[in-house]
Amino acid sequence: MRYEYLTGNIAIAEASITAGLKFYAGYPITPTSDIFEYLAKELPKHGGHVIQFEDEIASINAVIGASWACAKSMTATSGPGFSLMLEALSLAVITETPLVVAYVMRTGPSTGVPTRSGQYDVLQSTYGFHGGLVIPVLAPSTPQEAYDLTIRAFNISEMLRTPVVLLSDAVIAHTYGKVAIRERSEVDLIDRTKPSVPPDAYKPYDPVNGLVPPMACFGEGYNVLVESLTHDERGYYAPRTDVQRRLMWRLYKKIVENSGKLFDYSSTYLDDCDYALVSYGSTALTANVAAKLLREKGYRACSVKLKTLFPVYEDGIVNLLRGVKKVFVVENNLGLYYRELRGVIRDKEVVSVPLIDLDVPLPQEVVEVIKEWL
Amino acid sequence: MAVGHPLDPYLRTDRIPTMWCPGCGLGVVLGTLLRAIDRRIKEGLLKREHIAFVGGIGCTARMTLYPLFDSAHVIHGRAIPFALAVKVVKPEMKMIVVGGDGDIAAIGGNHILHAIRRNADILVVMVNNMIYGMTGGQLAPTTPRGLYTTTTPYGNPEKEINMVKLAAALGANYVARGSITHPHLLEQVFYKALVKQGLAFIEVLSTCPEIFGRHIGLRNPVDLYTELKKRVVVKTKPSVDESDYDWEKGFVIGEFVEKDEPGYIEIYRKYISKAFGGGEE
Amino acid sequence: MRLEILIAGRGGQGILLLGHILGRAIAKHTNLHILGSEIYAAETRGGDSRVDLVVADREEDADFIKVMRADIALFMHQLQLDAYRDLVRDGAVVFLDKSNVSSVPQRNWRIYLEPYTDIAEKEIGTSRVANLVALGHIVKVTSIVPPGAIEDVIKEVVSKEWVDINIKAFRYFTQR
Ligand SMILES: Cc1ncc(C[n+]2csc(CCOP(=O)(O)OP(=O)(O)O)c2C)c(N)n1
Ligand code: SF4
Ligand SMILES: [Mg+2]
Secondary structure (H helix, E strand, O other): OOOEEEHHHHHHHHHHHHOOOOEEEOOOOOOOOHHHHHHHHHHHHHHHHHEOOHHHHHHHHHHHHHHHOOOOOOEEEEEHHHHHHHHHHHHHHHHOOOOOEEEEEEEEOOOOEOOOOOOOOOOOHHHHHOOOOOEEEEEEHHHOOOOEEEEEEEEHHHHOOOEEEEEEEHHHHHHHHHEEEEOOHOOOOOOOOOOOOOOOOOOOOOOOOOOOOOOOOOOOOOOOOEEEEEEOOOOOOOOOOHHHHHHHHHHHHHOOOOOHHHHHHHHEEEHHEEEEEEEOOOOHHHHHHHHHHHOOOOOEEEEEEEEEEOOHHHHHHHHHHOOOOOEEEEEEEOHHHHHHHHOOOOEEEEEEEEEEOOOOOOOHHHHHHHHHHO | OOOOOOOOEEEEEEEHHOOOOOOHHHHHHHHHHHHHHHHHHHOOOOOOEEEEEEEEEOHHHHHHHHOOOOOOOOOOOOOHHHHHHHHHOOOOOOOEEEEEHHHHOOOOOOHHHHHHOOOOOEEEEEEEEEOOOOOOOEEOOOOOOOOEEOOOOOOOOOOOOHHHHHHHOOOOEEEEEEEEEOOHHHHHHHHHHOOOOEEEEEEEOOHHHHHHHHHHHOHHHHHHHHHHHHHHEEEOOOHHHHHHHOOOOOEEEEEEEEEEOOOOOHHHHHHHHHHHHOOOO | EEEEEEEEEOOOOOOHHHHHHHHHHHHOOOOOOEEEEEEOOOOOOOOOOEEEEEEEOOOOHHOOOOOEEEEEEEEOOOOHHHHHHHEEEEEEEEEOOOOOOOOOOOOOEEEEEEHHHHHHHHHHHOOOHHHHHHHHHHHHHHHOOOHHHHHHHHHOOOHHHHHHHHHHHHHHHHHH
């Protein structure tokens, strides 16, 4: 392990190398281009490939292809590019393709303020693609978390054969911090399960005894089928309700039944708290300091930083907040994740604190808003 | 026991018959392609486990459902970046992209453009039935001008795309046009293209009796086949200038370009190994 | 221990490099934790340039990326001193480049007023290293990081032909 002074973006790039990234495809877009440029220089030293494609659509489809060639694969983009990737993310979901998308949010809608920040795309990050399923979404708020959660994103993608979104934003992208960089041997890395049966007995979508099918790659003699159509365990198109039901429920369950395993958070003062400031990403920094300021003023406030945004671990969140009187959801948008939490927490008041700030919102502003509600 | 077809070893026989309409030209495309593959495998120039099919969406792209190789039936227009990525990670693979004229030349237009520019090591087979077959007869960029389609009910005002010229202009290593009306020639261009490095682009004129045939009043597969055959002119080594795409004047088929420039993978690996002396971990 | 450090000046004064060297030295060569952010109006000369650092001995106290009540501040120009002085708390240690600051506000600060730019130009040979002269002064007065750590970082991040002159500028105060 060694310490470095890195931005959130470079921490993501470094972590992806630690995690064993072998293929990166991308299209330049602010504020992610430095992830791309850094990997273009560094990844080939580790035997990996970095290619600039003609657009984000090509990039994400290439990432899917590379994953089926056994390479751990990633792309990075922001709102405009992620919007272009949605159709292919749906393909990645139904074909159960492990991959990571680093989604560095910037101010929208549309071209917005390309260099500045916001959290407007938090719901799009998991609900944006068609098909009504859930992609795991992890949200760092510091460079160290960007590093740690990137490795975790790769592990989840391999473990559950799913795309995973690492949801950062323009603030974290350019925030510097002390980051503990680990060697490959110092982290627990998960690799997809390979088939244990011979090719003629292999079914690419048969979960055997669990929910996640073992995955063979191209070029190994397994006659793999990557199928975007509704398919049975063999990968054969089967336009039948029973097959559709089986597939949908399994794809849903393999993510949602692992909610507890995927859940990650941190908190301050939670065991002595009436007013919980729940937040994520760069705004979690604001909420955390705001909670401290409120305590200085004599309020029993605390902060909860959610590092896993999706799947929503309903029981876990309810349990976490069982002792508090009121929940404030602090975010740099018009109150989007608030809708998720309002649906989960029904035994107490949940208040949205929607902020719109091109930069990290200042804690004092949050204190002013919340004081009205105390 | 039924007597097997010679191509059975290369087919997921449990998925036959195919979903294609009776008399559809796509069966000829698959048959000739598999025969060419069989010859190359028997010559030892291709390894069966290193052959992969990738297709987008469309009747043509469904060709990926039947061969017994690694296959990907992905999304409309996006087969090429998928295939290129596999090739980059596993250069030993022979990537075959099959797609319709809509899949490759319309929605996938940007990808074919850049794949050719890169001379990406992929065999691209674009089956041109001059229509969107799967979705029921809408305009394709290859639909002859003036034709009535479901989305051009007053006649197609647009000029058709000539993909042969495009591929040649952008520097593909191998550019040919074949036709299902001339299966032996078609097999021969597949046979050649299968061992080309760089990008090999083959446009296959095909018949869609169900949809295109109906649009032009030739619903009977044999009539449409005969009509297409009439319009096909076979030439040995025609020049790209002779590739004009014109339903009225007819279509020249043959090999328009045959070069041996280094493909994308070779050049890419050269740069990486120049920098790192190997580039592999 | 938790310290907020504010470094501000005009574009072209080497503010971002100064901040990066200091931040990196703290992250890599001390047990302290740190978060930091940069602002630059445009990459060209003239606009605001600002680095905010939050430094703490416990990880959970390095908790924000913007200075709200700076404990240590450096202003390399009057414009930024005027713009950001309210971010500096009473009792803070404040370094001012006398070469570019003419009016010092009446504040309850511990002020160090030195002509960093003139020193760089006359003693080191180029005004371009005024930032490192100032950094040397901060390190000398606050002891936030060992001078050797800064010199190591200079060797890592500054292009070769500039290393010696930067170290020379840095030592102007540390070795006095
Ligand atoms: C993004 C997207 N847009 C539209 C469609 C609908 N669609 C499916 S196939 C097709 C066109 C098929 O035409 P072509 O590629 O020529 O193939 P053919 O069926 O003629 O072989 C279209 C428009 C789709 N599947 N995905
Ligand atoms: S619709 Fe046309 S192209 Fe599609 S299978 Fe039928 S005949 Fe063939
Ligand atoms: Mg077609």
